[in-house]
Amino acid sequence: MFKILRDLLRYNIEFTIGFILTLAIFLFALAHFWAPMPDTAIYLLPPDMPPSAEYWFGTTSRGQDVLWQMSSAIWNTMLFGLSVTILSRLFAVAVGMISGYLGGKWDEFLMTINDTMIALPNIPILLLVYFVMRDQMSWPVLALTAALLGWNYDARLIRSVTLSLRNREFTRHAVFAGMSVPQILVRQHLPYVMPVIFFTAMNNLIWAIGLEVTLSVLGFSDINRPTIGGMIYWANQHQAIIAGIWWWIAFPIIAVVLLFLGLFLLAISVNEYIDPRSRLSRMGA
Amino acid sequence: MTALLELQDVNKDYRVGGFLDRSTLHAVKHVSFTLDAEKPEIFTVVGESGSGKTTTARMILGNEVPTSGTLRFMGKDIAQIRTRQERLEFMARVQPIFQNPFEAFNPLTTLDYYLFSTAKRFLGLKDKVAVDAATDKALQHVGLSLAEVRGRYSHELSGGQLQRIAVARALIPGPKLIVADEPVSMVDASLRMSIVNLFRELRDTLGVSIIYITHDLSTAYYISDRVIIMHKGDVVEAGRAEEVLGNPSHEYSRALRSAVLPPDPVVASAIIREKLRAV
Amino acid sequence: MLAAVENKSASVEAKPVLRVEGLKAYYQMNYFGVRREVRAVDDVSLTIKRNEIYGIAGESSSGKSSLIKTIAGAITPPLRVVEGSVKFDFGGKELDVYAQRPAMKAARWKHLSYVMQGSMNVLNPVRKVKHAFHDFAFKHMGLSEGEFRARVESHLQRIGLDPRVLESYPHQLSGGMRQRLTIGLATVCEPEFIIADEPTTALDVLVQQDVLALIKGVQQRMGSSIIFVTHDMTVHAAIADRIGIVYAGRLVEEGPTLDVFQRPQHPYTAHLIASLPRIGDTRKRVALGGKPPNLADPPSGCRFHPRCPLAVDKCKSENPALLPRNSGRVACWRAGEVEAA
């Protein structure tokens, strides 16, 4: 593991940039645990202060320090996004691989569920959940709901990879070598599915964060818990752009763009690393 | 005579086409033959592509169920195998060799994983030393040893070596029958001979029967005891190799026989020139 | 017998259309600090004359496809030309493939066509066959749409295909028809030089002869030269005028087909010929021992020495040059001695 990291840092410039960016933003977000003030408190500071030596990124119209708001917001948004991504990857891999490998009745059953869920519109479902849950609505519930909505396309993709692997001679060979289904799926097929997982994870993360922002901007989430979407929501409420409070919007957006860039670079370079073809070349095939 | 494998009037149809132009394709028609349990032999199936060779092989391996007719292995109907236990017992007796040695092993898995897995599952071995011993013994039969194979990946070995490892793996459970579907069509002439020579040895020293599927008539003649020729799902000719291939009587087998170019520039180029003139 | 010899010597006097000199092409890879160099083509020199069919034989992964790809100027990284040159002579005009890139591009299809390994499978599955002809050949022929269509149809007819195949999708055609089509594609512009990689390997025995006759016929009618690769020695026996034997990226023997088959000079060639199975002959053939060389780390000296029955000490350290001998050339310290063995 450590050696892999060292190799990647040494030989892959994309990985190095991505790693540094992501690490920097992670440390910045982590810092909110040591924030000098609670992130939900308002009007503790003079409002609408532009960036200065005292308030690096300025203050909001609600009297909050943009720097510390952002620190919390990135943390919360990332927590949400990554939970959705990891959960939905697990669903996608399980359904895609089982469906593709077992085929027949299993495939039909799982793909019917899958296609039904593709047909469901995301936002109305989330709003429905929001209205049903009301006070019990918390970010983990939202994350779970989003995860349940976010795996279907990728499950189909993984299914098609597994389907083509199932017809490869080495799979039939594995069966006659007495390997069990989990052995075949994990040992033989997963290495080929990994690049798909990484590749789709990035898209899924962007989708999840976009979803969070959309819901927050519409005001359908816990608006007192700072998130990137929440910050934009409040900035809109106070007409920050018109009032010339650009720093309230600009800094969170820059942070998100940098974060995406970092994650994107990480994803493509790790993808290249785990890609079977590049792995084989390193092994000397 | 007790039968090792007995095919009785085996047919396989596939439904092809969409909803509107549904039709039936008869991939295998009325195939019957018997392999003797006491007399191991190399039984060859030849035919052009699409003649039903692979379909027949898949039915013998239990990967495909015949539309009608029965396939019995040591008296037991192959299509009636249901439980995992029965399936494992069957697989221990009948093992396949695949077409492309480079495709038969996952390039990202070490080769020994296939060998060890076979030894553990079919011989029920748990102890590492016993697994190693069983694997090594099988590899010795094909002129290799575990030391040469352990921890290696498929790209580190040649096609001929890989195909021999595939044969060794198939030998681990002590099978009675090996079904080899075009095991040499992807390899060059020199490797070809090393693999078919190995089949001969297995028959003579281990008493394993081999179903050798090929469209290469020259190697078929070189190693087979008996041959059947398939054409569009039908068996058009069957018998001893010298007769069927040396002196074919059916029109199709004669065409197939004369389509084989001899490795001799004088004769081969004359055949091509003759063909050219005919057009 | 006499006719065959006559036919082959008739093509000899013409001057070379292709000259390959000291060609080295390596796959150079660098993955996360693991550098590898596969010397797939290592110092190959050969010439091909007008009206000649030259066959290249060798075992799998000996570098046949890499060589022919490099000659066709169709290489992509990681394969790179490290040294040497490939020069064509089209109607008196010399064309250096790796020095005159733009001129080379223009010569594609018009003077030169290249049929890749497995190319019967490269036809786009969702487009009708006629589009393939249009994409590849239309702009090189300077004809109107109507004339072009008529030309393609008559060309297909000549090679034994119903012009209606133009309206079909590739999957509706058999392997033999698809292979005919790719040959049709490669010859519709009547190029002077045709390069083909394993043109018959994926084919059934029954259609193989037809396709070989087709290739030979097209070549005779247009008077073009062909260089092709296959590991199937019977194909060489059937259509090649001369054969070159490749071992581990090097040309080890070359000569007129009949001589190579009847009097192989190099131990590897001799083995290759002796191991061919024939119907009516069940004598045991011995396979070559040892394993094929690793081109990323080839054996020293003569690359065949670890597997050669005649190897002597000198073979381990010194690489034999490809020198003229009898009617051809051979690279072996003990050339010709294998005859007695």
Ligand SMILES: Nc1ncnc2c1ncn2[C@@H]1O[C@H](COP(=O)(O)OP(=O)(O)OP(=O)(O)O)[C@@H](O)[C@H]1O
């Ligand atoms: N894209 C590639 N990257 C790296 N190495 C390659 C690549 N393509 C081929 N090689 C290596 O170059 C060598 C020669 O390969 P080549 O395809 O020329 O063989 P060949 O003689 O045509 O074999 P075959 O008969 O199987 O077609 C082999 O060692 C092969 O592994």
Ligand SMILES: Nc1ncnc2c1ncn2[C@@H]1O[C@H](COP(=O)(O)OP(=O)(O)O)[C@@H](O)[C@H]1O
């Ligand atoms: N799963 C399948 N579905 C439909 N048709 C099939 C299937 N498998 C094989 N066939 C058809 O059955 C015929 C015989 O095929 P096959 O047994 O693979 O021939 P061979 O191995 O002799 O080349 C062919 O026409 C083929 O297209």
Ligand code: SF4
């Ligand atoms: S040079 Fe030596 S090793 Fe090479 S082929 Fe000749 S005798 Fe064999």
Ligand SMILES: [Mg+2]
């Ligand atoms: Mg087949």
Ligand SMILES: [Mg+2]
């Ligand atoms: Mg090749």
